[in-house]
Amino acid sequence: MxxxxxxxxxxxxxxxxxxxxxxxxxxxxxxxxxxxxxxxxxxxxxxxxxxxxxxxxxxxxxxxxxxxxxxxxxxxxxxxxxxxxxxxxxxxxxxxxxxxxxxxxxxDIHFTLPFTFRELNLLKEKEFSLMELLHHFFIQTKGILRYDLFQVVFILDGLDECRLPLDFKKNPIWTDVTKSTSVDVLLTNLIKGTCFPPLASG
Known part of the structure; x- marks a missing residue:
């Protein structure tokens, strides 16, 4: 904080x-x-x-x-x-x-996880699962295995500094948060909301 x-x-x-x-x-x-x-x-x-x-x-x-x-x-x-x-x-x-x-x-939000594109750019050539990427930036979250059970806000700051393609049209749909892929694929799927299904309210 x-x-x-x-x-x-x-x-x-x-x-x-x-x-x-x-x-x-x-x-x-x-x-x-x-x-x-x-x-x-x-x-x-x-x-x-x-x-x-x-x-x-x-x-x-x-x-x-x-x-x-x-x-x-x-x-x-x-x-x-x-x-x-x-x-x-x-x-x-x-x-x-x-x-x-x-x-x-x-x-009502359980977690707020802020990323900067300046930091994400450094991982352009590496591969992570989404869980690995979250643990890479937020060590204190390593005990959390099911983010889809919580209300989570992901903040991606500094889009103008982004050096990743963010190819929404060509990148595959990626729903397995434990399977590794490029950071670009993870981000496009995170933005589109395919990584985690919407959490039902009520």
Whole structure:
């Protein structure tokens, strides 16, 4: 949790970190319709901005981004945030993780597992099972064998830094979380939601 609480942004002096909760400014988050993205990858696209909402836009609170929008029954399974460089998308993911870890939001989520593409790029030529990849980054999860029994949020930060193909069309469907394959195949299947079936609510 300390990793996400202390950051080198905002009002911190050079070489010093500051508490995220002390300087975090709420971003305006809105859903932006993108038929191509939603149709091909079933991804809900949201946009972060430091501007006021237009009349036709519906602002979304950070803690509500997975909840169904008005008129919808099902919560969003996959979310992609967009925005200009430096707007605060990475800080947004840190704040989401910190709020969850401190128990101030998203109490229904059992695990929040943040990855960065900067780290994933280093594994481009290696093969892992999904369980091995999770244990590689999160040693404390080694005792967990059935993630499909929990509500889990996977965060992939820094898409603009990605050096993996993320070939959604050519990569095979991969449902065996104990069988090794390329990191690229694991990520495309994780994003599409084929690795874990949806957890029934109720």
């Amino acid at each position: 300390q990793k996400f609480r202390r950051v080198f942004e905002g009002i911190a002096k050079a070489g010093q970190s500051t508490d995220l909760n002390d300087f975090y400014t709420e971003l305006f988050i809105t859903e932006r319709v993108s038929g191509e993205v939603n149709k091909e990858h079933e991804v809900r696209l949201i946009e972060t901005a430091s501007r006021k909402p237009a009349k036709e836009e519906t602002p979304i609170k950070l803690e509500d981004i997975f909840k169904p929008l008005p008129g919808q029954d099902q919560p969003s399974r996959t979310i992609m945030t967009t925005g200009v460089a430096g707007i605060g998308k990475t800080v947004l993911t840190h704040k989401f993780t910190l709020d969850w870890a401190e128990g101030t939001a998203n109490h």
